[in-house]
Amino acid sequence: MPSVEAGATGPLTALSPIGLQFxxxxxxxxxxxxxxxxxxxxxxxHPGRWEVPGGRLEVDADLDLDDHIRREVWEEVGLKVDPGPPFHLWQWFMPDRGPAGGQIRVIAAARRCRPVTLDATLENQDASDHLDGCAWVPLDEAAGYDLIPSLRPVMRAFLNRAG
Incomplete structure (x- = not known):
C-alpha cells in the first residue's frame, strides 16, 4: 500500500463518518x-420487537453510569431500580440521522438491576423511545419472544447466568 502524506486524503477518508455512543x-x-x-x-x-429498558448516554445530563441507567429505566417504564454490575458488553451499528449522515457505533453494557418499585408504566417515555407495551415475562419464556437481533446473544448470556 502506498504511503499517505500527513493530512492528505487516504483510503479511509472516503468512508462515511462513524459516530460513537454508549x-x-x-x-x-x-x-x-x-x-x-x-x-x-x-x-x-425494530417495529413490534421486544427488548429490555435502556438507552444511550446523555453526555451533558447523566452524572455517572448508575444515574444513566436509573434515568433510562425511569423514562421508559417508570420504575426505580438499584443498578448492579455489567454482565455483558456488545455493539451494534445504526444510521446517523444527523446532517453528516454516516453511521453510529453503539457500545452497550447490560446490567442486572434490582427493582425498587414494580408498577411499570409507559407514561414517562419520550416519543423517540417508540414503546407501546411492557410485560413481566417468566424467565423460561423470555428467549421465546421476538427480540431485536442485537439483544439475542445478550439474552442468552443473561439466561445462562440466571439459570
Missing part, C-alpha cells in the same frame, strides 16, 4: 420474571 440495558428481575418492553409500529428500526 448505551446501557437493564435486565430487571422480580419474582422469577424479567421486564421486557415492546417497540411500537412507528419504531424506525
Amino acid at each position: 448505551a446501557q440495558k437493564a435486565f430487571i428481575v422480580s419474582g422469577g420474571r424479567l421486564l421486557l418492553v415492546r417497540k411500537s409500529a412507528s419504531d424506525p428500526f
